[in-house]
Amino acid sequence: MNLSDSDVRLKHGQITDTASFPATPARSAMPAWYADLLDSVAQRITTGRPRAIAAANHELLATYWGIGRDILDRQSEEGWGTKVIDRLSTDLRGRFPDGRGYSPRNLKYMRAFAAAWPDFTVVQAGLAQLPWYHQIALIEKLDDPDQRRWYAAAAVEQGWSRDVLVHHIDGRLHERCGKAITNFTATLPPADSDQAQQATRDPY
Template sequence: MTQLEPDFPSGYADLLDELKMRVRSARTATLRIVNTQLVELYWTIGQYVRKTQEAQGWGSAVIRQLSEDLRREFPDMKGLSARNIQYMTTFAKAWDEGPIAQQAVAQLPWGHITVLLDKQLDPATRNWYASSAVEFGWSRNVLLNMIMNKTLERSGAAPSNFAQQLVAQDSELAQQIAKDPYSFEFLGLSGEVAERDLEQKLMDRITETLRELGPGFAFVGRQVHFDVGGEDFYIDLLFFHVEQLRYIVVELKTGKFKPEYAGKLNFYIALVDDRLRREAHAETVGILICGSKNDHIVRYSLGRTTSPMAVASYTYDALPPDVRQELPDAESITAALDWTEPA
């Protein structure tokens, strides 16, 4: 903080703060423009090289020579390695319809784009991850994790009664936030685990938990207490979705789904609707996350409940312990990714 003399003109500090904010904003906008221009340049180079390769039948030797000549001409410019030029041609082929600057992918750093290219996703899936990374500001490692965990495929997949209990548009929005299964592998658990231990682990890793639940989730409380006619009741986890403006009740069960679980969740949703929901809020929904479920039993159970809810399963130990021990840890993987960043 700037130290001013006692007799310095009043209002100077406010002016300085305002100018600092404007400079930071302008620098961020400039960096964004520069990034888009760089991505557009890479896409253009890729288009020229790809089309010439297809017309002339050129192989990798030509790309290596092209890299050497361009680096000789532009010695201060990074990103002209043969490997990166090959990425450019792959990029141009993956997004073969321009103008590229008007597409979400153009707002991503080049390292993010190479992650999308390495995973060889179908066009619709690739565009979904690109748009989501832009919208939610995912880092490259978060983007990679989202792809590896099949976030798109799991989003909105949980069986629910939203279509019956909510109006059409509201139902579609609510369905989007109900994944199946949830991936809790970041907890580092294996074998049998108690419900309270699972709950504690999720709270210990709240940042990863919120990321897995999805964008818009804000944590409200754990074991949220309600007194109902002199009896005590506790909701496992309570969240608020800041985009949909609704409370979300999450109940955890480590075993297999049982029909009576839906009744208990229905009760908790009614409590939150009555005690916490305000007029501006959308209807409260519940998500029951179980160790496993029979979808036929789930659908029968949800068919008669009066509150909107979904039932999902979760995974936290996808690999056998002996296989997991052979894998590198997260820090090693991150270091390897940084080391292989295209030049």
């Protein structure tokens, strides 16, 4: 029995009741310039992906810092407790049902984040290169501002994952390093690094 092209494609799951999906042409059938086009597009993706991740992470941290600052300011003025955060969490999740990151616990982390880094310019500069779960580790593990800054700078410079960051904090690496890390670098972590991958998984 001879099958039509449509029958063959249907057999391979390429035709549905509402749409037709032609078979992908062979690479050998492409024009001579196709390889250059493929390489050019792939290079744009390779270059743009880490920048897109960094930009999204920057906006996430700026938003979280702003929320934390709002909570701190209101608590300072009104003196209310955690029940307001619980109510705020419920209402935010009702208003933004598709959003993530508005649990009471995460709102408290935002408050702690703003308290730990009162100068927003620091957040905008080096800290914006670290994913949210790194920020939580710095908040939970370190009370000393200088140590927090040291480990944040080291994590940016070395591209540490959160687990590696926690390991070095627990091992008190700063006490064993003769040379202090004093500045955040401007280098973006590679798109396939643990740090970059964790940034894409952080809740918004």
